[in-house]
Amino acid sequence: MSIEKSYNSWAEQYDTNENKTRDLDKKATVETLSKYNFENVVELGCGTGKNSEWLITKAKSVIGLDFSEEMLNIAKSKIASNKIRFQITDLKKPWPIENNFADLITCNLTLEHIKDLDFIFNQALQKLKANGKFFVCELHPARQYLGSKAKYETEKGTEELEVYVHHLSDYLDAAKKNSFNLIEINEWFDNRRENEVPRLISFVFNKYGHQ
Numbered sequence: 746m747s748i749e750k751s752y753n754s755w756a757e758q759y760d761t762n763e764n765k766t767r768d769l770d771k772k773a774t775v776e777t778l779s780k781y782n783f784e785n786v787v788e789l790g791c792g793t794g795k796n797s798e799w800l801i802t803k804a805k806s807v808i809g810l811d812f813s814e815e816m817l818n819i820a821k822s823k824i825a826s827n828k829i830r831f832q833i834t835d836l837k838k839p840w841p842i843e844n845n846f847a848d849l850i851t852c853n854l855t856l857e858h859i860k861d862l863d864f865i866f867n868q869a870l871q872k873l874k875a876n877g878k879f880f881v882c883e884l885h886p887a888r889q890y891l892g893s894k895a896k897y898e899t900e901k902g903t904e905e906l907e908v909y910v911h912h913l914s915d916y917l918d919a920a921k922k923n924s925f926n927l928i929e930i931n932e933w934f935d936n937r938r939e940n941e942v943p944r945l946i947s948f949v950f951n952k953y954g955h956q
């Protein structure tokens with residue numbers, strides 16, 4: 746099944762299934778982004794709006810982009826605010842956002858489905874204002890090496906989605922190639938026991954030197 750179709754069928758259960766990755770991602774997002782100020786936000790792969798709900802409490806405007814109509818329908822049904830607009834978009838194609846628009850672009854649990862990181866960082870570069878921040882929080886590469894991937898249960902069994910492994914160097918190379926400066930990197934654990942493989946990795950990149 747295509748990634749888009751899989752999310753259309755997962756949408757109804759996405760918020761309610763047990764999902765430690767989803768829950769830890771929310772914690773990582775709030776803890777990391779609470780210390781920044783931002784007005785105009787673009788959220789990549791916003792899904793059912795789990796993080797959009799928090800982002801609109803801090804931002805003046807949020808644009809949520811996602812290619813799954815059903816995920817967006819859930820988001821729209823949960824969030825009634827004139828601060829937010831959701832738009833069906835395939836992030837692998839040029840984004841329907843004005844250049845130099847955003848103070849913050851966020852991308853959570855989405856890049857495992859996108860092979861070409863360079864394209865994403867290049868679009869982010871164009872859409873951010875100078876000194877804008879790009880926050881990325883994804884399944885940790887070490888988890889990906891162990892075979893972890895987005896999946897959900899159906900009547901027919903477990904549906905595993907198509908994913909791409911991104912090494913730490915892939916993120917850093919794409920950022921460097923697009924003139925981003927790494928200002929924060931964090932690893933997120935379920936319990937932070939000794940030798941535990943982290944579940945998530947997050948980065949905050951700064952756009953600098955471009956107007």
Ligand SMILES: C[S@@+](CC[C@H](N)C(=O)[O-])C[C@H]1O[C@@H](n2cnc3c(N)ncnc32)[C@H](O)[C@@H]1O
Nearest residue numbers: 752790791792811812813835836853854855858
């Ligand atoms: C695991 S969900 C994460 C949703 C939300 N960011 C969260 O943290 O709960 C991944 C989302 O990325 C979206 N997605 C994956 N590939 C995409 C693409 N190429 N273009 C747009 N959306 C995409 C899916 O439709 C899905 O809503």
